Amino acid sequence: DGGITQSPKYLFRKEGQNVTLSCEQNLNHDAMYWYRQDPGQGLRLIYYSQIVNDFQKGDIAEGYSVSREKKESFPLTVTSAQKNPTAFYLCASSFPRTGGADTEAFFGQGTRLTVV
């Protein structure tokens, strides 16, 4: 089945350690996104990539880094510089419609990161 796979589902890390969250999609989508979800705040965009080897900062990129070496993969690293890393992280992808406009985003199951 096509979809977006995020792993692991739960992740625990000690404060001060970097951690990398995995996101893989087999939908052949060009664009991929990382969102952070906090209670009562909805989802906020961290980084996005519209094509391989290119990515842009979203609204809350500080303390995060990404890479896009393959179309299928868009890993997110939460660095020690991120002051409040404990959150639910969602990966998404989308595919341009005919004429260049983008379609809606499809989301993975998410990774719940807890930093202790």
Place this chain on the structure above:
Amino acid sequence: AQSVSQHNHHVILSEAASLELGCNYSYGGTVNLFWYVQYPGQHLQLLLKYFSGDPLVKGIKGFEAEFIKSKFSFNLRKPSVQWSDTAEYFCAVSQGNQGGKLIFGQGTELSVKP
């Protein structure tokens, strides 16, 4: 800065009651509008979307939404809710041709009592 505002943080309804969740956005250009739902323990799913055309949009599970451009609104409705509609609902907006680059509202938690 663009923003999306959902009117209610938590809504509690009895089964068979009608539902309307408000959503307003602040952006003057071309927008794409979405409602997503997150059932307990499940991933975010698309309920319905508006890109252009008929401003009354029908989605899955009997939901519909109406885009009122003059009011910058995209309210979600369902005539009769079920216990299985208990979930968190998110309104989201994207600009122009970037459907996946979304600005989300804060979310509305819907609890339906059997």
